Amino acid sequence: MSKSSWSQGAGRQSRRTRGSRRGRGSVSDERPVILRLAGISRRYSGAENAPALSDVTLTVREGEFVAIVGASGAGKSTLLNLLGLLDTPSTGTYVVAGRRIDELDERARDRLRASTFGFVFQDSHMLLKETVAGNAALGLSINDVDPALRPGIVAAALDTVGLLEKAGDLAGNVSGGERQRVAIARAIATAPKILLADEPTGALDTANSTRVARMLRDLNRDGVTVIMITHDPSIARTADRVIEISDGKVLSDEATADQATVRGRRPPETRELPAATQSSWSRVRERIGAAISHHTVHAARAALLLLAFTVGSGGLVTAIGLSQSAAAQVVGRLDSAALDEFLVVPKNTPTAIRTELALPDDAPASQVAEVAQQRLRGLDGVLSVGLTSIAEFDEGVTLLNPAMVAEQPVLSPQIRVADREYLRLRGVSLGTEHESMRLFERNAEAPAVILGPALAERLGYADQVPGSQLWIGSTSAAIIGVIGELGEEPQLASALIVNPALAAVVSAADPTLIVQTEPGLPAGLAEVVGATVAPGDPSLFTAETVADLRSLTQGVASDLVSLITIVSWVLLVLSSLSAATAAYLSVHARAAEIALRRAVGESKRSIWGQFVLEGVLVGLLGGVLGSALGVVMLVVFAAQQGWTPTFNFAFLGVGVAAGACTGIIASLYPAALAAQQDPALAVRGT
Numbered sequence: 001m002s003k004s005s006w007s008q009g010a011g012r013q014s015r016r017t018r019g020s021r022r023g024r025g026s027v028s029d030e031r032p033v034i035l036r037l038a039g040i041s042r043r044y045s046g047a048e049n050a051p052a053l054s055d056v057t058l059t060v061r062e063g064e065f066v067a068i069v070g071a072s073g074a075g076k077s078t079l080l081n082l083l084g085l086l087d088t089p090s091t092g093t094y095v096v097a098g099r100r101i102d103e104l105d106e107r108a109r110d111r112l113r114a115s116t117f118g119f120v121f122q123d124s125h126m127l128l129k130e131t132v133a134g135n136a137a138l139g140l141s142i143n144d145v146d147p148a149l150r151p152g153i154v155a156a157a158l159d160t161v162g163l164l165e166k167a168g169d170l171a172g173n174v175s176g177g178e179r180q181r182v183a184i185a186r187a188i189a190t191a192p193k194i195l196l197a198d199e200p201t202g203a204l205d206t207a208n209s210t211r212v213a214r215m216l217r218d219l220n221r222d223g224v225t226v227i228m229i230t231h232d233p234s235i236a237r238t239a240d241r242v243i244e245i246s247d248g249k250v251l252s253d254e255a256t257a258d259q260a261t262v263r264g265r266r267p268p269e270t271r272e273l274p275a276a277t278q279s280s281w282s283r284v285r286e287r288i289g290a291a292i293s294h295h296t297v298h299a300a301r302a303a304l305l306l307l308a309f310t311v312g313s314g315g316l317v318t319a320i321g322l323s324q325s326a327a328a329q330v331v332g333r334l335d336s337a338a339l340d341e342f343l344v345v346p347k348n349t350p351t352a353i354r355t356e357l358a359l360p361d362d363a364p365a366s367q368v369a370e371v372a373q374q375r376l377r378g379l380d381g382v383l384s385v386g387l388t389s390i391a392e393f394d395e396g397v398t399l400l401n402p403a404m405v406a407e408q409p410v411l412s413p414q415i416r417v418a419d420r421e422y423l424r425l426r427g428v429s430l431g432t433e434h435e436s437m438r439l440f441e442r443n444a445e446a447p448a449v450i451l452g453p454a455l456a457e458r459l460g461y462a463d464q465v466p467g468s469q470l471w472i473g474s475t476s477a478a479i480i481g482v483i484g485e486l487g488e489e490p491q492l493a494s495a496l497i498v499n500p501a502l503a504a505v506v507s508a509a510d511p512t513l514i515v516q517t518e519p520g521l522p523a524g525l526a527e528v529v530g531a532t533v534a535p536g537d538p539s540l541f542t543a544e545t546v547a548d549l550r551s552l553t554q555g556v557a558s559d560l561v562s563l564i565t566i567v568s569w570v571l572l573v574l575s576s577l578s579a580a581t582a583a584y585l586s587v588h589a590r591a592a593e594i595a596l597r598r599a600v601g602e603s604k605r606s607i608w609g610q611f612v613l614e615g616v617l618v619g620l621l622g623g624v625l626g627s628a629l630g631v632v633m634l635v636v637f638a639a640q641q642g643w644t645p646t647f648n649f650a651f652l653g654v655g656v657a658a659g660a661c662t663g664i665i666a667s668l669y670p671a672a673l674a675a676q677q678d679p680a681l682a683v684r685g686t
């Protein structure tokens, strides 16, 4: 029969609506009323036309089997959703088992729904990657039934629908008809007083439709009140009472069964779901298990989320570890020097310095150095003093005498004046220690130079250059060797180091002196340096202990740590954003599951909690993996750089905590969205 068949003779049916029920006698007048609707209307927000339901008044008694029929868009699903507390009426009073719905808060409505109703939808809304038994047990876990009792209840429910042998199959692998039977098993497992079925046979062939209808009939015989929407007249005829809805109103309400038969049925059994006896700890364990199981079932999605969190946390741990290792490396190097060295740096006021040192205004830097060195050596605890200064030499450096050979390459390397002591204290040495290093004594008179290795290469010299010379402007100087070890002066690689005898030639600036002391004295001696070298104006020379440099370096290192940490947090935020997006999309993909959970009584808070828990778990695991990855990367990088990795167990804590926190943060919005899903809309698949 077509849908419109229900409207044939509508007027006639309408006239006899109440009379017929009264005339034939109620199906079960003696039985208590379980549902009572009075003047119920439902207007959808944004819908401008007539309300989806308007002024509906009806009662349903315990043990009735009611079919709701009507044309498409008549308001049947709206009515069923209101009856099942998936939706709330705009006006009117609805009483379920003696309790007025408008007096209950949302959580109480959820509980009442869970304890009173079972749902079967046209689309079976199966969790396809769960087993048949897992699907049938859904309502039991949501109602906190003792896990030990569940297998028995599920087995009985599956047995009722003839699917016990398929309990272990994946719901996605059973047929459409079987899925609908699983949906019935899921609904009856929670021992509902009322079963609401929205087109339970709508997607089934005739044989399966008949089978499902028979099951509903059997359930009703066992005392369950059944209210079923159907378009199929033959299915509707299996009910005891048919209510036709048209344009949101009850058009007719007829008792169809032979009343003698109906009265002859045994009274409804009182079936109760075992009380919620699950302990809180068992509930938490079950929730965690469900979250893990969700991730393992959706392995690809979980793996992507995990990757995002792993990369984020791993980056953070590596970055913190590397920056701390780098800082420790620098600080360590300086520490060894800090024990017995400091620098004396002249102020950039050459005339004042010369006046103070009683030298002529045009005295070369080497004389300034000479006086300063002498005075410093007079201090107790000073072992040796080396000097260096930057040259301000504009003329070129040539290999041949420029006065004799005009056409030849002219170089302009950086020129540094340094004496033997300076080079020794800074760890700079020739490839092979050379006799001629004495030419770098501070009072040497013969011009001599040493080549940085890169400069030597440019000039075409090998390591050993005995007997060669070069011209600095018009002054010739002996090349006594090429630097082999650059020590703490890597910038000397391409420089020309000239001895103090050439200081005047290369217009050297006033020199910086490096003072080696007995261990532990630099800080104390540095205090008196100014007054020792220039008693008249101590500010002309300042002392820089390596400890100063060390704290400077520590400052730089901690800046570096902050910078890298910021970058890693940005990385972490980005990975959380991608995780949040994935979780957001999964909410939409799981709309049917959420609706189903809400329909079987799960609260909004519980749905929210489940999503957050799933996020925390994957974030936590990502944090653990990321921390491990970070440590491995730290060790590898440090090995490449020749550093000792600075490893701190707190890193692992940071990585794991970062993973867990970002897991929570990334799932907050999607979880709220999931909790706000309207179950009435979701069961329609809207």
Ligand SMILES: Nc1ncnc2c1ncn2[C@@H]1O[C@H](COP(=O)(O)OP(=O)(O)OP(=O)(O)O)[C@@H](O)[C@H]1O
Residues within 6 Å of the ligand: 044, 045, 047, 052, 070, 071, 072, 073, 074, 075, 076, 077, 078, 079, 681
């Ligand atoms: N969420 C909604 N927002 C706005 N209008 C809605 C909404 N849900 C249903 N409606 C409208 O309310 C009316 C009744 O819809 P309902 O789904 O209850 O009809 P139905 O009888 O169940 O139809 P069908 O047999 O096709 O499922 C229709 O006009 C429908 O378009």
